[in-house]
Amino acid sequence: MKHIASCSFGKDSLATILLALEHGEPLxxxxxxxxxxxxxxxxxVPEHRDFIYNIALPRLEQMGVPVxxxxxDKTYVDLxxxxxxxxxxxxxxxxxxxxxxxxxxxxCKIRPIRQYQKTLPPDTVHYIGIARDEQERLLRLTxxxxxxxxxxxxxxxxxxxLCRKAGLLSPVYEFTNRGxxxxxxxxxxxxxxxxYDHHPYLWAKMLELQALPGKVSEKFNRxxxxxxxxxxxxxxxxxxxxFEMAAYSDGTRKRKVSLPASDPGExxxxxxxxxxxxxxxxxxxxx
Numbered sequence: 181m182k183h184i185a186s187c188s189f190g191k192d193s194l195a196t197i198l199l200a201l202e203h204g205e206p207l208x209x210x211x212x213x214x215x216x217x218x219x220x221x222x223x224x225v226p227e228h229r230d231f232i233y234n235i236a237l238p239r240l241e242q243m244g245v246p247v248x249x250x251x252x253d254k255t256y257v258d259l260x261x262x263x264x265x266x267x268x269x270x271x272x273x274x275x276x277x278x279x280x281x282x283x284x285x286x287x288c289k290i291r292p293i294r295q296y297q298k299t300l301p302p303d304t305v306h307y308i309g310i311a312r313d314e315q316e317r318l319l320r321l322t323x324x325x326x327x328x329x330x331x332x333x334x335x336x337x338x339x340x341x342l343c344r345k346a347g348l349l350s351p352v353y354e355f356t357n358r359g360x361x362x363x364x365x366x367x368x369x370x371x372x373x374x375x376y377d378h379h380p381y382l383w384a385k386m387l388e389l390q391a392l393p394g395k396v397s398e399k400f401n402r403x404x405x406x407x408x409x410x411x412x413x414x415x416x417x418x419x420x421x422x423f424e425m426a427a428y429s430d431g432t433r434k435r436k437v438s439l440p441a442s443d444p445g446e447x448x449x450x451x452x453x454x455x456x457x458x459x460x461x462x463x464x465x466x467x
Contacts, residue, residue, distance in 0.1 A: 182300060185210040185307040186293075187247065189232045190359040192309030192329060194348050195339035197245060199328045200307065207307070210240065211296065213250040215288040215361055217385070218257040223288075223361035225371075226379060227351045236348055250296055252288040256363060259283055260389055264396060275395035279365045279402055311336040365401040376413045383410070 185200065187193040187210040200207045212232075215223035222229045240247055262274050277283050297304075303324065310317045310327045313335040318327060329339060343349040352359065355374045360367065362375055362382060376383050390398070390406040400406040 181206075182208050182304040183307065184208060184300070184304060185245075186309065187212045188309075188359050189228065189236050189350060190309070191340045191343045191349060191353065192311055192336065194236065194309075194346075195334060195342045196307050196309045196328045197240065198342055198346055198348070199332050199334070201243060201245070203328075203332065205307075205328060206305075207245060209246045209248055211248045211250065211293070213252075213289050213293050215284060216251060216255045217361075217363060217382075218255050221382070221385070223256060223284075223363065225352055225362045225375075226382075228359070231350045231352075236350075239348060248296070250292045252292045254287050256284055256288065256361070257389070259287060261392070269396050271394070273392060273395045275389075275392075275397055276400050276406075277365055282365070284361065309339070311339055372409060373413065376410070 183200075183206040185193065185197050185207060187197065189212065193210075197207065197210055199205070217223050224232065237247055259277075260273065260275060264270050264272050264274060274283070277285075305324045305326055307328055308321060308325050309329060310321065311329045312318075312327075312333055318330055321327060328334075334342070340349060340353065350359075356368070356371045360371075362371075362379070363386060367375075386400075386406050387410060390400070398405045400409065404412075
């Protein structure tokens with residue numbers, strides 16, 4: 181009988197491997213499926229990919245845990261630029277995946293995993309990283325799927341602390357509480373903002389896709405286009421810069437101008453009104 185750990189290199193799957201080693205549970209290998217944005221760029225947030233290949237993989241190898249890396253022959257860009265083959269939208273680009281019906285998850289992750297699973301003995305045990313405080317997910321485990329986190333009474337926070345103690349906690353938890361591709365339509369504002377602030381090259385890639393004509397839909401998620409999100413972040417950046425601008429003096433006395441916090445547009449218009457901001461003005465906002 182073979183025992184395999186499904187591994188995303190997040191806290192729960194790595195804690196599962198650590199528990200297996202600590203308690204002498206049988207473990208033949210860990211299996212990781214990497215979704216790719218295109219043929220050369222990973223779908224993993226760059227900080228997480230660096231953690232995987234520079235820290236986690238070498239450490240697991242030292243611990244005697246072989247890791248099998250799977251990849252689909254299709255990428256996010258391949259699927260995005262693929263054309264609809266039937267129906268009223270025939271010929272249009274498939275574009276952004278729909279929240280809750282992600283064709284990227286289906287074709288780039290689930291499919292290669294299932295193809296590999298077909299090569300395994302039918303009685304193979306699969307360790308799945310689901311914590312004891314995730315009852316709804318635990319109830320969905322079937323057949324040979326086992327949660328060692330539940331067996332050893334580990335919550336999500338326990339899993340995080342175990343990984344931190346072992347030096348195997350991904351840096352993504354500094355700005356998010358979930359894993360996922362950097363182009364995921366379910367990404368929260370904080371995650372998108374991190375991408376915008378720290379990975380402009382990847383951000384620009386998404387804007388390039390947004391600009392392609394002939395798409396089934398322009399929406400990146402249920403509410404906005406990627407261009408909408410970009411414009412919002414740009415506006416927020418302008419507002420933040422204005423608020424943070426201390427009165428920098430050129431030898432003259434500073435004077436304060438109070439503008440309503442509820443109307444950032446008014447503030448920005450004021451600053452841009454004459455094409456430049458007077459050097460002796462300190463901006464303060466009033467609640």
